[in-house]
Amino acid sequence: MINSTSINKLKTGVPLFIIFLFFGCSNPYKNITKTEFAAAKISEIPYSLAKSEKTLIYKTSIDFYQRNISGLLIIKKTDKQNYRIALTTQFGLKVFDFALKEGNLEVVYCIEYLNKNSLISTFEDDFKLLLMQNKFDRIYTLQNVEEKYKAWGFQSEKMSYYYLMNKENNQIEKIVQRKRNAKKISVSLYDYRNNLPSSIQLEHHNIKLKMNFKRIQ
Amino acid sequence: MNKIIVTLLCFFFFSGVIKAQEENFAKVSDIKKAKTNLAQLTQKISTIKSQFIQEKHLSFLTENIISKGEFYFKNPGFLRWEYTEPFEYLIVLTDKNIFIKDEKNISSFDTESNKMFSEINNIMTGTIQGNIFNDNERFTVEYFENNQQYLLKLVPKMPKMKSMLQSIHIFIDKSDLSVARIKMTESSDDYTSITFIDRKLNTTIDHDKFDIHK
Numbered sequence: 001m002i003n004s005t006s007i008n009k010l011k012t013g014v015p016l017f018i019i020f021l022f023f024g025c026s027n028p029y030k031n032i033t034k035t036e037f038a039a040a041k042i043s044e045i046p047y048s049l050a051k052s053e054k055t056l057i058y059k060t061s062i063d064f065y066q067r068n069i070s071g072l073l074i075i076k077k078t079d080k081q082n083y084r085i086a087l088t089t090q091f092g093l094k095v096f097d098f099a100l101k102e103g104n105l106e107v108v109y110c111i112e113y114l115n116k117n118s119l120i121s122t123f124e125d126d127f128k129l130l131l132m133q134n135k136f137d138r139i140y141t142l143q144n145v146e147e148k149y150k151a152w153g154f155q156s157e158k159m160s161y162y163y164l165m166n167k168e169n170n171q172i173e174k175i176v177q178r179k180r181n182a183k184k185i186s187v188s189l190y191d192y193r194n195n196l197p198s199s200i201q202l203e204h205h206n207i208k209l210k211m212n213f214k215r216i217q
Numbered sequence: 218m219n220k221i222i223v224t225l226l227c228f229f230f231f232s233g234v235i236k237a238q239e240e241n242f243a244k245v246s247d248i249k250k251a252k253t254n255l256a257q258l259t260q261k262i263s264t265i266k267s268q269f270i271q272e273k274h275l276s277f278l279t280e281n282i283i284s285k286g287e288f289y290f291k292n293p294g295f296l297r298w299e300y301t302e303p304f305e306y307l308i309v310l311t312d313k314n315i316f317i318k319d320e321k322n323i324s325s326f327d328t329e330s331n332k333m334f335s336e337i338n339n340i341m342t343g344t345i346q347g348n349i350f351n352d353n354e355r356f357t358v359e360y361f362e363n364n365q366q367y368l369l370k371l372v373p374k375m376p377k378m379k380s381m382l383q384s385i386h387i388f389i390d391k392s393d394l395s396v397a398r399i400k401m402t403e404s405s406d407d408y409t410s411i412t413f414i415d416r417k418l419n420t421t422i423d424h425d426k427f428d429i430h431k
Contacts, residue, residue: 055278059304061319070319076277084277090284090298090306092273092409093381093401109405112380216303217282 027181029153029162034140037152042139045152047163047172048195050132053077056196058213060087065208069114071095073213075131084108085127098123103133122209126202129177129185134161149174159184171197182206242361242368251360251367255350257394265290265395267416269298274408288413294342295427309429310341316429323429344387344396356385366390366397380404393418 049056060073071089078084081102087095097108105124107115114120128134136154143150148168154161164174175187183205189197193215200213245251266289273282289297293312300306307318315326343349350358355375361368371385381403388398395416402408425431 055280057282057303068324072282074275074278074282078277084275086275086277088273088275088282090300090308092271092282092284092411094275094403094405094407097275097405097407109403112377 027160027178029142029151029160030181032142034142034153037139037141039136039139045132045163045172046165046170047132048192049075049130049172049189049197049200051077052196054196055217056215057217058200058215060214061212063208063210064119069095072216081133083127083131083133096123098127100124100127100131100133103128103135122204122207125177125185126211129161129175130187130200130202132161132163134159136161171195241363242366243363245360245362245367248360251362252350254391254394255367255389261419262290262395263292263419264422265413265416265418266420266422267413270412270414272410272412274410276405276407289422289426290342291422291424291427295424296341297426307429309427311427318429325429340385340399340401344399349387362391365392 043051056075058073058075060069060071062069069087071087074084074086074088076084083100084097085100086097089095094109094111096110096114098110099106099108105120105127107120110120134154134156136156138155140153140155141150142153142162146164148166149164150167151162151164154163158179160178162174162176162178163172164176165171166173169192171189171192173189175185175189176183177185185202185204187200187202189200191198196215198215200211202211202213204210267287269286269288271284271286273284275282283302284300285302286298286300288299289295294310295312296308296310298308298310300308305320307316309316309318313327317324340349343352349356349371350369352358355378356371356373359370359372361370367389369387369389371387373379373382373385383402383404383406386398386400386402387396388400389395390397393416395418396413397416398410398412400408400410
């Protein structure tokens, strides 16, 4: 039931909503002081997931609109900037097998119903972000993004990628990809053990796609 | 250092054994007799309870990915795959439905909507029941044997399945005519091998095992 009080609430609520919308869309890192960071020093960014040469196995669940795909995600760094990323079902059959070579994704194998250009390029965005393989024009550091974080921003013509490190433990805990001012993908990395995140959540903000990873090896 | 050498030796030794195992098989000369023997699979086996070890081989990895668990089969087409390592995961297949319990979440599909699962279901039940060997429409079957085992090499005929699987090798122990190992090779030579150990045939299996809610 709508009464006058609720209409008044609505009246004050609408501008608040507009303000929220305005700030919600603006880039929170835009006005923060940036310091140029030499691309040659990229290996100094303490992002262990991208650096590890171990075979990483994550129990994975992907929710894509109404579909759910689950299985084991295997990530293997095969060379300096080369990775293999494969998803298998519980029974072992491969769902996809990608080679990420210097920032370009090649499909080694993909099950027919997922082998669509739009979906493959979405996976490409995700894994490039997750493994810090995006091409960029410059890198800069951002101070005091939030009290506990130090951030590195990668800037390309259309996109910005932010890797946020918790200053207390020097671990990357958040990753954000922005297209101009809109948040496109965000990643949270939790519960580091042996210097690798035990749990990762990746979420798209413009499409209904969520991925959950739990480390088993 | 010693540990590495031992691991390497084990790797070469066992991979050698596996290779030799497959190479020792000769084409079955009397296919009729083999078929008659295998037909007993259908007639004699009403239940199977077994441990299983699943090995996933990916060409870009030096080590295989190992999963373990318990397997239950009950005629006509009830299967329970209970993974216990590296994490708990339960799959129950009945003639019409597939149920999955992952942590506390239970999901179900009908076999029609999930073709891949239904194919695996068909392969498993078809192998155990023996009718997959006569499925000339979907597979070409070649028969091999050594002293201990029959080896059936199945090659899918249907294009969709062919794009997923290059071949299915089924190893059947002659002693009890039950499936000892299934090796599914994908189009890229990556494979999944499931070895059934400590197999118990025709013991009583409570039907609750095929009710995921219990």
